[in-house]
Amino acid sequence: MNILIITDSYPPEIRSASHLMQELAEGLNEKGFNVFVATTYPEYNLSKNQRGINYPEFTEEKNIKALRIKTLPHHNVNFIIRGISQLTMPYIFSLKIKKYITHVDFIIVYSPPLTLANLGASLKQFYKAKFILNVQDIFPQNAIDLGILKNRLLIKFFQYMEKQAYKGADVIFVHSENNERFLRNKHPYISKKLIVLHNWINTREFESFERKNYFRKLYGLENKFIILFAGVMGPSQGLDFVIELAERIQDIDDLVFLFVGDGMERKKLEEVARKKNLKNIIFKSFVSKEDYPLLVKDCDVGLVCLADKNKTPVVPGKILGYMGAGIPVLAFLNKESDGHLIIKKAGCGYSCLYGNYNEAENLIRKLYDKKQTLGEIGKKGLQYVKKNFDRDICIEKLINYFK
Template sequence: MFELAVGLTERKHDVTVVTTFPGYNIAEGAALPKTHFASIIKESGVKVIRVWTLPFHNVGPIARGIGQLALTLSITGGGLLAGAIDAILVYSPPLTIGVAALFLSRIKRAPYVLNVQDLFPQNAIDLGVLKGRLPIRFFEAMESWVYKHAALITVHSEANARHIRAKACASRRIEVVHNWVDLAEYPIGINGYTFRSKYGLDGAFVVLFAGVMGHAQDLDTVIEAAKILQLEERIAFLLVGDGVEKARLVRRVDELGLRNVRFLPFVSKEKYPELVAAADVGLVTLKKSMKTPVVPSKILGYMAAGRPCVASLNHESDANAIVKNAGCGITVPAGDPELLADAIRRLFQSQESLREMGHRGRQYAEVHFPKCVALDRYEQLLKSCLIQ
């Protein structure tokens, strides 16, 4: 979302971002800032208000719930420091930021646009993380309330739009605005030779997963696929990131004695394109129980870098259609390590297919997911909210 803020600023709009101090997904070696309740700075021409809140990442479900509720107060407080505003753009999850936007909308007398990236609480219910009639009803009521009062709801795929339209509470406009990738960060011909050399991956066929290692990502299936392929000496699984499941996954790999799986911490946004370019294949995985039609954004990075992907997802995900329409990879059902291993082996054995899929993915991203298209759409939609 910060890229969107910078893009709108470059188009002569006055943009203020309200966010928390960074406390998760931090690249190795990055320094944690000293935190006060709030700080106001300029980043890339954008006014950024950072606020303190309770931690809600890499913690248990109860602490996460409390942290997300506290986030409502923190973001509302930060928004009060923003001065006069014409419109509010907020993303979900966490859904509680939508509650903060609703409060600020009333206080500032400005409409808010809700960008829904994942369908909470349904995704948490699917994963078994959110249980019990009362908690489920509480968050479903919050979802209805936030949807109902938004001037506009944006989603990143058609299936997400259908899901929200099916809710009687969603009486407002719903628009599909695809997520984007900054293609300038992935110049044609980008390679990851330096990264490969640094981590001893020269000559390896690198299968990459980079991102959050949480309950939804189904990395157990990836580890089981690695076990199946452990006799293929050149195939190396590289799992980059952090999350509540990482420590357990590291222990699992140690228990199995797998030498073809390596874990690395998060890399910075600036180094991420080089990381993706160092891979031969990118992985996109979600648990079989995940029925919401989410499109993991890492697919766009793989496409931009010209790397094919293997998507292990349920048929409900719109990501399957993207991979098939682009011809940029192989899709397999979620939760099946045998089929996942077979797809990886097929790509390993066909360098020509790798190049063709990677090339098609890059071309598809250039047409469907450039940043300028998303900027145009959000600029138009925000302006339309002001004249309603």
Template sequence: MKWLLITAYFPPEIGSASFLFYELGRELVRQGEMVTIITGFPTYNVNSKSLPDKYRQGCCLKESIDGMNVIRVRTLNLPRYVPVARGIEQFITAFLFFWRGLFIYQEDAEGILVYSPPLPLGLTAYGLSRIKRAPFVFNLQDIFPQSAIDLGVLKSRMLIRFFRGLERFIYKKANVVTCHSEGNRGHVISCGGEAGKVRVVPNWVNTDEIFPGPRRNSFSREWGIEGKFVVSFAGVIGYSQDIDIVLDSVQYLKNCSDLFFVIVGDGVVKERLMRKARESGINNVLFIPMQPKEIYPLILHSSDVCIATLKREVKTPVVPSKILGIMAAGKPVVASMDLNGDAPKIIKEAACGICVEPEDAKMFSEAILRFYNDRGLAEKYGNNGRKYAEENFSLRKCVEIYKDVVMSK
């Protein structure tokens, strides 16, 4: 079968968005499928100075990555911290991807799968599906515009009406809408999605690549955190992620002289957080730049506890992909987020961590202290998480679901 995958992010870019479709495409190839990717040139979470020359020139590029035919299109790279600029960039990207997709002949698709956000890529997939007469699956990872409304990023009533209309249009035109949790499915249906074509397909984690490992490794040695009780966060540091709770919790953990927070990643609010840490005289929080994909398991191995945090305003039932990686590595989770969401339900069902209300630094620190004072409990919860990830978030299992979804249309 011939697949066309459309995504704004793809390796060598770093982040869950690029890794998810890379792993999906690679597994499809391993199962004998033909896979073409339409994506952009790498600009997100990459060191531009270390990029190969092939990514620095030209408007289009065709390359092969692990058996996948990757077609890259040069897009605008506007400031991510300016919401209007990001919106303009997303619509231009959607048009450019559609235009490039028109000229794919020898790899014409029998199934089209698109990653959202950004939402406008749903238009790209719909247009190409009509022309190529192939079903398209809209893979919804972040519920937009609701997520932007909750965070206060999107306030204009006119723009809200526009994006809600676009959201309903895409849900209606997609052959299938896939979500990673039941809560997300319910939201899609409430926003116009037809119940019969909204499917839950959990996000996957490659348990063959992320697994329990020794705490002492090259990462822990390089950053001088051996012998510490390490509480880590690894991922995008954006508007949704609440890293302030880490800085605010330090006051409750003063008696734990060997406890160290390690924050790995980059994002639009990182500079503010680093400035806040300096001005507050906090010396047990280490900020580290975003690391390559192959280093990510070592970050988890170096940790005693791993955290996932979201702002109080985030009400959409998101399941951060980092939680699946933490579980696969056999580490306990401390999550600070809306307790009515789907991620706390998974953590409770798996018995792999502790969830507290968002932005409650005292409760957050008490959860960390439970694992600090009871290393046996930390090990037990970590083992529970690993077992649950193996049984429920298998990459092969999720790929089979997608193949079944497309072939049935």
């Protein structure tokens, strides 16, 4: 059976979405499926040793056929250019997919961008295939909430596109119960298509690594208490909140916030930290997916942040990465996020509402004071993620819809 995964982000690009889709592709391949991945050409969120490499357009990697397609710029650009890129992406993808892939039984599309969901509906007709839509960020609602999308005509256009994408899908997966409720209430006509499929993680990738303090030595942080934020630094994350918190807790001499990644907001955040003369914030470039488990295990706490402008129940993928590595999670999230519930159920750390400076500061100090017992908190997260979000468990649930 041939499975086509369509996503705008895939390794070597380093994002939660990239890792999620690679784990899906590898998991399906291990189950005996013939897997194709159509994605954009690697240009963003790369580690230093992955920049400047020429990648073939169509190649095979670990039995997975990867099609990497050059498109217009779609990250770290203004929203007009990004919008044009996303609108043209389905047409460019369609031509390349039809050129290289002759037969498909099931199409799985990761959204955002929403435009690729419409591509899924189109290819469904072309290949006479079933179309499964994996909705992560609910667009255009999230862009409206963040103030990115304001033009009424554009809002109506994207809402129409959203409706068509949902209509075209045979099954729509969302990653939490409240995301399912949100879409069911907003779009009652798709109620029967909606299924909760929690995001997954391959915990074996983390268990094969021991803490070696490699990154502590590399970054000169051997004797520091490290709170790690690893990922994209964009408007949705609202990391200026963390900068303010770092300023408040400068009295803890050996505590540092380690920001590893890139994004639209990184330069601004670095400038703010520089102007405030904050010595407890360090910025570093992305590390490769292969090195990511080592990085996380070298740190004491994993940080997640979502600005309160977000009004959808999104669960940041970083939470599972920290849990899989067995370190405690510290989360500052919008009130709607199901991340609060996951952290509470797992007992793997603490969360509070984004913008609550006093509570957030108290949680940081609480974790610092508990540094001798952080391993026990981290183990709870690892046990919970193995039971509920392990890759193979989630993929078995997905395979049921291939029948």
